[in-house]
Amino acid sequence: MKDRVRALDSRLLWVILALMLLGTLTLYSAGRNTPQAAIWIKQSVWNLMGLALMLLLAATDPRRILRYSFPAYLLGLVALAAVLVVGKKIGGATRWFVVAGQTFQPSELMKWVTLLYVSHRLGLRPADSIRRFELLGAVGLVAFPMLLIQRQPDLGMALSFLPILLIIPLMKGLRARWVVALLLLVTVGGFGAWKFALKPYQKQRVMIFLDPSADLQGKGYQVNQSRIAIGAGGLIGRGFTSGSQTQLNFLPVKTTDFAFSVWAEERGFLGVLLVLGLFGLLLSRILDAAKAAHTNAEAYFCAGAAGIFALHLMVNVGMVAGALPNKGMVLPFFSAGGSSTLSFFLALGLIMGILYRSRVK
Amino acid sequence: MDPRQRPLLHRRLGVLKALAWSLVAGLILIYAWLQLVRHGEFQQLAMQQAVKIRPIAAPRGLVLDRNGHRLVDNRRALHLVIQREDLPTRADVIESLALALELDPAALARKIQSYRFAGKGRPLVLKENLDDAGIALAERVRSRFPFLSVDVAPRRVYLGDELAGHVLGYVGEVDEELMKAKPGVFRLGETIGKEGFEASGNDKLKGVDGQRRILVDQLGTEVAHFGQTDAVAGRSLYLTLDAGLQKILQDAYGEEAGAAVVLDLRDGGILAMYSSPSYDPNLFLNRLSQEMVDRYLNNPTRPMLNRAIQGIYAPGSTFKLLVALAGLEKGVITPQTVIYCAGKKNFYGRDFRCDKPTGHGGLSLVQAIAQSCDVYFYEVASRMDIDDLYATAEKYGFTDRTGVDLPQEKRTRIPSRAWKRKAAPKDPKWYAGETISVGIGQGAVGVTPIGLARFYAMLATRGKVLTPHLFYGFRNDQSNELEPAPVPVPRDTPLDPRNWATLDEGLYEVVQGGTAAANPLIREIAREAPFVGKTGTAQVATFVDKSHYARQAKHLKDHALFAGYAPRDRPQIAFAVVVENAGFGSTAAAPIAAKLVKYWFVDRVRNPLPPPRGRMVDPFAPPAEAAP
Numbered sequence: 001m002k003d004r005v006r007a008l009d010s011r012l013l014w015v016i017l018a019l020m021l022l023g024t025l026t027l028y029s030a031g032r033n034t035p036q037a038a039i040w041i042k043q044s045v046w047n048l049m050g051l052a053l054m055l056l057l058a059a060t061d062p063r064r065i066l067r068y069s070f071p072a073y074l075l076g077l078v079a080l081a082a083v084l085v086v087g088k089k090i091g092g093a094t095r096w097f098v099v100a101g102q103t104f105q106p107s108e109l110m111k112w113v114t115l116l117y118v119s120h121r122l123g124l125r126p127a128d129s130i131r132r133f134e135l136l137g138a139v140g141l142v143a144f145p146m147l148l149i150q151r152q153p154d155l156g157m158a159l160s161f162l163p164i165l166l167i168i169p170l171m172k173g174l175r176a177r178w179v180v181a182l183l184l185l186v187t188v189g190g191f192g193a194w195k196f197a198l199k200p201y202q203k204q205r206v207m208i209f210l211d212p213s214a215d216l217q218g219k220g221y222q223v224n225q226s227r228i229a230i231g232a233g234g235l236i237g238r239g240f241t242s243g244s245q246t247q248l249n250f251l252p253v254k255t256t257d258f259a260f261s262v263w264a265e266e267r268g269f270l271g272v273l274l275v276l277g278l279f280g281l282l283l284s285r286i287l288d289a290a291k292a293a294h295t296n297a298e299a300y301f302c303a304g305a306a307g308i309f310a311l312h313l314m315v316n317v318g319m320v321a322g323a324l325p326n327k328g329m330v331l332p333f334f335s336a337g338g339s340s341t342l343s344f345f346l347a348l349g350l351i352m353g354i355l356y357r358s359r360v361k
Numbered sequence: 362m363d364p365r366q367r368p369l370l371h372r373r374l375g376v377l378k379a380l381a382w383s384l385v386a387g388l389i390l391i392y393a394w395l396q397l398v399r400h401g402e403f404q405q406l407a408m409q410q411a412v413k414i415r416p417i418a419a420p421r422g423l424v425l426d427r428n429g430h431r432l433v434d435n436r437r438a439l440h441l442v443i444q445r446e447d448l449p450t451r452a453d454v455i456e457s458l459a460l461a462l463e464l465d466p467a468a469l470a471r472k473i474q475s476y477r478f479a480g481k482g483r484p485l486v487l488k489e490n491l492d493d494a495g496i497a498l499a500e501r502v503r504s505r506f507p508f509l510s511v512d513v514a515p516r517r518v519y520l521g522d523e524l525a526g527h528v529l530g531y532v533g534e535v536d537e538e539l540m541k542a543k544p545g546v547f548r549l550g551e552t553i554g555k556e557g558f559e560a561s562g563n564d565k566l567k568g569v570d571g572q573r574r575i576l577v578d579q580l581g582t583e584v585a586h587f588g589q590t591d592a593v594a595g596r597s598l599y600l601t602l603d604a605g606l607q608k609i610l611q612d613a614y615g616e617e618a619g620a621a622v623v624l625d626l627r628d629g630g631i632l633a634m635y636s637s638p639s640y641d642p643n644l645f646l647n648r649l650s651q652e653m654v655d656r657y658l659n660n661p662t663r664p665m666l667n668r669a670i671q672g673i674y675a676p677g678s679t680f681k682l683l684v685a686l687a688g689l690e691k692g693v694i695t696p697q698t699v700i701y702c703a704g705k706k707n708f709y710g711r712d713f714r715c716d717k718p719t720g721h722g723g724l725s726l727v728q729a730i731a732q733s734c735d736v737y738f739y740e741v742a743s744r745m746d747i748d749d750l751y752a753t754a755e756k757y758g759f760t761d762r763t764g765v766d767l768p769q770e771k772r773t774r775i776p777s778r779a780w781k782r783k784a785a786p787k788d789p790k791w792y793a794g795e796t797i798s799v800g801i802g803q804g805a806v807g808v809t810p811i812g813l814a815r816f817y818a819m820l821a822t823r824g825k826v827l828t829p830h831l832f833y834g835f836r837n838d839q840s841n842e843l844e845p846a847p848v849p850v851p852r853d854t855p856l857d858p859r860n861w862a863t864l865d866e867g868l869y870e871v872v873q874g875g876t877a878a879a880n881p882l883i884r885e886i887a888r889e890a891p892f893v894g895k896t897g898t899a900q901v902a903t904f905v906d907k908s909h910y911a912r913q914a915k916h917l918k919d920h921a922l923f924a925g926y927a928p929r930d931r932p933q934i935a936f937a938v939v940v941e942n943a944g945f946g947s948t949a950a951a952p953i954a955a956k957l958v959k960y961w962f963v964d965r966v967r968n969p970l971p972p973p974r975g976r977m978v979d980p981f982a983p984p985a986e987a988a989p
Binding site: 033167170171173227228229230231232233234235244245248249250264268269272273276277279280283284287290291296299303306307310313314317318321323 | 366369370371373374377378380381382384385388389391392393395396397399400402403404406407408410411576577578579580584
């Protein structure tokens, strides 16, 4: 046990602990002067549970986990179907189970289960190039949960499955012409979705993305306030718990989607550099894990995980700055939430386990 | 893992790593753009929405009478309010709140709904100016509805109630019409004078509003307060009014309708101005209730009309002094001219009657004024053209507004040929017979009480046309002493002393042995405080048989008038008194004039500051302390 603790990847652990601490500070500041003043305590409980889960998984042989990926995947599909039937409806969307007063969002976990199972499937055959049926199989495996999630509806979550489709086939040697085909597919699919599948409010979000100034009172109001908060932060920030946008509640949903704006306003560009640097290190370390992995499946999982973390980072941090559409994608370690926190730690636990095994051989 | 694959995998992972770091770099560039390049712009936006400037209403100046008695005071009023962010949303809560406060539930729900989208930072007022019962009710209800609060706001208090309602006027919130008419002058919600001196003296009474710089949150709720510029209270003003004299008039009128004006001959200051029925300005500070509308606005006796400056009355015999003056100056009569009265006289084929059917016989001008002989003045008028009469009236300022510092003064109506062309375009010709009627103050002629008072002030001062005014001066806040305001300069148009002596003698005889002398009270007062004046009885309807007079409906009765000055040897005051539908000037109007003269020259001199009596005890006392 002692050996195992010593053998934990300290670099990754320090990055995680640092991000966790900064995220908790942000939530403390964001919750002040609101009915959610205790949210940082609640989130700390989730974080500690997540840390425990992470250490537990880090000590588990990844191969054992991969072996259970298929039943987990099936269970996940059942859960996604069930949530549509018995889930709790909040704000027009049915995404949550209610267990003992706590809401739980199965799609958060399903993202990682899907990644795990796709990595497992495509990692079975040692080959430096991907076969057509493998690619089609992967598309199918990802498409099922995505479609179920889009029924909730939750476009942001559905899109966060895309890195699985993009990164693992690339790792497996997808030819450039396939990448072009995939991009074409996404483009055509995008147009098709715009025409047939998107809800009006989702279209509106895209429109606001194209011209944020067009709807300052409605959806664009939130992003506009967020940009003001970030810009007002300047180089060194307005001081911890002293940002007017944050503390006077001009900033909306500041404990979840716009938590990073709180940090940017109160800690300024230097604070932003620190957090983005830490995220860069996190991504970098996850990719190192992929390099060190013993099996293809493990490597694919790490690479896919890096893609999912990177997507969350890009969409959330870009969105609050008004550079990307408002999709409601959370930022790991900063946005409050139980399901997402646990699932991020779960993924990190697996990665730690892979790193650990690569070291002890 | 197949070792041959490893370099390939590593190469691909290397690409991913590069992509990851370029993502981070891209995000950093976006934030550098917002936080470093555009920092100033966003910081300004953040401040703009968080920092608000709220006005602090400056208290208006007090209004005092010439002796320093407060006529208008400022008190603190309590309002039951809901702060904007506390507005209830549930229909059942709104309904039970309305029932508890005895309000109409539907109206309250509408009010709350509309207020939700109205201006930020101002509470919704549920009940204004809580009295003791209102405060008790509010306290009871607050235990059930904790979002209610009680706000303190300044409130104007008019201490005499109806004592000087028309003179003082009242204040209210600036309306949209005015804000549109004078953009940039007023701010929304500002209190301004609406009527009376509050309106005409608004610029002097209002102070300079202060500013509070506050931090507000997204809902507009004040979060912090950093610095303020204090409001500068408006200066307190003295009016020329004498509250005691005003009180004498109020009591003297009682239930009668009419108006009286008393002028200070030294400067034209208005010592008293009373219009009956009066109104209580305090009631206009609340939102108008149906009861108020019925009591004041829909009342056929028109209590809101300031009859002293807006009532147009036929002057009756009080007008004869102008006719006499015009005749003398035109040269159609001399002070010695004697005219014979046979009770009636025929002009242009029509009989014009005298008030005394048996006739006065031969009369001098002095006797004609004293006896108010109509035939004498028919004859004088017949010797002139209407435009001659108008020219004299114009010369002595009788055709203009007096220019009193109150809003909406009406102009007297002294007819002329030009006037008739405009007033009656269908029959623009002036008939000589019309001049005969004007000769005794009937027909087309109509005067305001203040215009009539100024004409008699002109007679008393032998030709000074004064500008009646209420503004007396500022109160020095340190010493509480009066700092007099400049007096409007009178226009001097000297009367021929011989002519003046004749008119003065006539007015003296009215009281000593003429139309006003029958009343023993008037004779008695005239002995103590020698005053002179002219009675007037202005026909409202024409009756052939005066014996039925007493049985006529009140509103068809004649208006009674009396105008004059006192004391005779060195006049100090001039006055005009009109009592509507009261009968003869000698019996209804002259006694009121006598009372005011007696008060001013006898009672007030014995006791210079009018002792507060009756209704005035409360108003002038300091605010009563609440009982423990």
